[in-house]
Amino acid sequence: MRINRTAAIITSLAIAVSLMAASAFKAAEPVRYTNLKVLPKNISAKELQGIMVDDFQDALGVNCSFCHAGNKNGRGLDFASDARPEKEIARQMMRMTIGINKKYLKVKHPKIGSDALVVSCNTCHKGQPFPDGVE
Numbered sequence: 001m002r003i004n005r006t007a008a009i010i011t012s013l014a015i016a017v018s019l020m021a022a023s024a025f026k027a028a029e030p031v032r033y034t035n036l037k038v039l040p041k042n043i044s045a046k047e048l049q050g051i052m053v054d055d056f057q058d059a060l061g062v063n064c065s066f067c068h069a070g071n072k073n074g075r076g077l078d079f080a081s082d083a084r085p086e087k088e089i090a091r092q093m094m095r096m097t098i099g100i101n102k103k104y105l106k107v108k109h110p111k112i113g114s115d116a117l118v119v120s121c122n123t124c125h126k127g128q129p130f131p132d133g134v135e
Helices: 002-024 045-060 085-105 121-125
Strands: none
Touching: 002 085, 045 121
């Protein structure tokens, strides 16, 4: 009888640990970004981060606050805000590169962040916030 009780306790503990582990590894809800006007609404956090780092931070040599306004509480950035005009300029530039790639370079499905793009931010900016000759 003692063996049965010990086995029952061990089994119960194993089930409890398994349930806790399963709930810890449950797929997280996808992040839904707001105010995306050029990038896809269902973009993943990894894709968005890659675009922001590779296509903006590296290609223009800027950080997030170049386009994104600060939060009203003074902590961090308000990524959804359109308060900084640079954000709309960035959108126009994304539309322009997509258009050039599609119309002139015949890229079938041009998408910001894609390796298929022939013309990208870096084509003109080369690590500078303003291309040569533009002040």
